[in-house]
Amino acid sequence: MMIIRPITEQDHDALWQIAQMTGVGFSSLQPDPEMVQRKLEWAVNSFRAEKPLEEAYYLFVMEDMETGTVVGVTGIESAVGLKAPWYNYKVNTQVHASRELDVYTRIKTLTLCSDYTGHSELCTLFLTPQYRKSSNGHLLSKCRFLFMATHAPRFNESIIAELRGFCDEEGESPFWEALGRHFFAVDFVEADQQVARGKSFIAELMPRNPIYTNLLPAKAQCVIGQTHPDTMPARKLLEDEGFRYTGYIDIFDGGPVLETQIRDIRAIRDSRHYRVRVHDCLDTDESVWLMANTHFCDFRCIAGQLSFEGLEFVNISQQQAEVLNIRDGDELRVVPLFNPQRHNHR
Structure with a gap:
């Protein structure tokens, strides 16, 4: 892991x-x-x-x-x-044109900013x-x-x-x-x-x-x-x-x-907080989830499988809980590891 x-x-x-x-x-x-x-x-x-x-x-x-x-x-x-x-350089476009000469030129420029x-x-x-x-x-x-x-x-x-x-x-x-x-x-x-x-x-x-x-x-x-x-x-x-x-x-x-x-x-917009329920044995599907505790100095994040229980709880394994340094009832932020809209078309 x-x-x-x-x-x-x-x-x-x-x-x-x-x-x-x-x-x-x-x-x-x-x-x-x-x-x-x-x-x-x-x-x-x-x-x-x-x-x-x-x-x-x-x-x-x-x-x-x-x-x-x-x-x-x-x-x-x-x-x-x-x-x-x-x-940085900002890539801009300069237009040089002359009706008399029938010239119209677009040139990219780099501007320090x-x-x-x-x-x-x-x-x-x-x-x-x-x-x-x-x-x-x-x-x-x-x-x-x-x-x-x-x-x-x-x-x-x-x-x-x-x-x-x-x-x-x-x-x-x-x-x-x-x-x-x-x-x-x-x-x-x-x-x-x-x-x-x-x-x-x-x-x-x-x-x-x-x-x-x-x-x-x-x-x-x-x-x-x-x-x-x-x-x-x-x-x-x-x-x-x-x-x-x-x-x-x-x-x-x-x-x-x-x-x-x-x-x-x-991953920020679609992530949600859930309460954790820790299990010795866990039935999951094949989806891979990004999951992180809500700590600062002791921040931990992993990718793995889990299951949901209603709209409030997420079920994870004992090993995942230990690695994430969380216990039963703690908060966990969760989001699909891959963008579902993009990943499903690959």
Whole structure:
């Protein structure tokens, strides 16, 4: 059984091992000892703080209960850009027309902006390759929605997810090579290591005026708003939950920014609270449910089967109750793991 729980100081070595697997372009978790330690301390302090931090970082781990191994991480930032600027490019359209010359041209432009300042952000999602099977990826991503549903005052009404942009087999980003490299003379890998410490320095060196994309090489134009192949499953999952691309991209690699209102996320909107009844033996159907306790520091989330008893009660097994750290009569937030409208047509 896989369980989601808040990260602790004891998970440092596991977080460091995962950081060494993330690869180029995964700027939110790099194999940098100082960064890993900083992220860990930030997350632990966010869970321990008596009052919500202005910019809290809620980082969770997925643990294989059979082996005790941490096999994935997933996070939420309560707000971005409140202490350091949060920059994106907005993809706009400029029209150049002349009746005399019978010319009408639409050209995309990139405009530097900070429109997402204060928004919450989904971040730091990584599952180790050997566990990318079954429904593990869905559990790792969607557990955050049940946490946000229960602790809504800690988050903004709007939330974004900045996805990794396209890079080729050699680890080069066509977008960076065509744009960022001209103003910050290092290759993509080195820039990626710098970005792990923050992206504001890139914006400080980039032009403030709109950039006409037709002046960029064709390879760079083609990857604007495109997602890294390894991140496509995460993008499809978020889109199934209600996230949409609305024309904002990352200033570093051109990856898309998805956004939505928290209340419109399917797993939040459709989740319900039930009272728990614990059973030694349990008859269930084949449906898989996402279930989480209503705790904060001791948050737990799993995916599994259960049954319902009327409109008020849900029946779970003794093992599930122990893993979720709940007892008979406690509250449990429940929602189908998959979007029924999408899943039934696959």
